[in-house]
């Protein structure tokens with residue numbers, strides 16, 4: 001299954017970079033002529049402690065800026081990304097802060113041409129919202145909790161493949177798999193859950209040819225994407241009720257992505273990486289309405305989402321090159 005391989009491939013990005021660093025450091029240590037191996041080990045240990053200290057101090061300084069988000073992460077049970085975030089912080093490429101130096105807000109733009117999108121936003125790394133870009137898609141009428149429940153539960157073999165092979169993120173809520181999401185009781189799926197236990201938010205990649213063919217009939221390729229750009233072979237769906245969605249994180253994927261808001265409204269919060277402190281704004285927020293498409297490079301910004309009161313939030317999107 002090509003799509004499954006892609007996910008494995010994604011995970012390998014982390015491992016590959018890490019391994020390159022790891023091998024480089026081993027090579028370096030072999031070449032050095034230090035006789036006393038024990039002393040050397042102590043030296044490396046001290047260096048690592050200092051590096052971790054510097055990183056912690058840097059994060060501490062930044063924490064003043066997005067302290068609330070960090071506290072929310074620390075206090076929630078959403079530890080999916082946990083200490084992996086520290087590793088990602090070490091291995092991610094340095095961000096060019098000039099790109100957001102003069103950015104005072106995330107723009108919401110209607111009717112953009114392919115040319116303008118390509119020149120200003122496609123690979124510009126500052127997120128942008130193209131309003132109404134998904135208007136007219138069948139998904140706006142068809143997507144609902146029940147639509148997905150029907151899609152994924154009508155064939156147990158397909159469901160099993162998806163549970164085994166497609167990525168699923170529970171964002172700290174209590175679901176362990178997409179199967180559980182679609183087996184929850186009606187009380188949990190009722191239309192306007194109050195805050196508290198009834199809230200939930202999940203995301204998954206649809207990497208099954210049977211279901212993704214059906215999904216693709218409900219959506220279109222965003223009209224502003226450069227003609228030659230290819231989209232990733234599987235779509236991501238994020239769904240849930242009002243309240244916290246994705247917690248603050250940074251991704252380690254190769255490409256920028258688009259995400260169409262099919263139902264409900266969602267607030268996105270973007271926090272620049274550490275090296276942009278004092279150059280760019282501390283935090284950017286933008287609201288994505290039903291029918292809008294947001295473009296973001298999730299590798300370059302810490303980001304979190306919050307579902308606003310109203311309809312269930314359902315989005316679909318993918319990466320593009």
Ligand SMILES: O=C(O)CCC(=O)C(=O)O
Pocket residue numbers: 238245246251257259298303304305315
């Ligand atoms: O839509 C969301 O809530 C989060 C999506 C996300 O983290 C991403 O696209 O990288």
Ligand SMILES: [Fe+2]
Pocket residue numbers: 246249250251298303
């Ligand atoms: Fe993300």
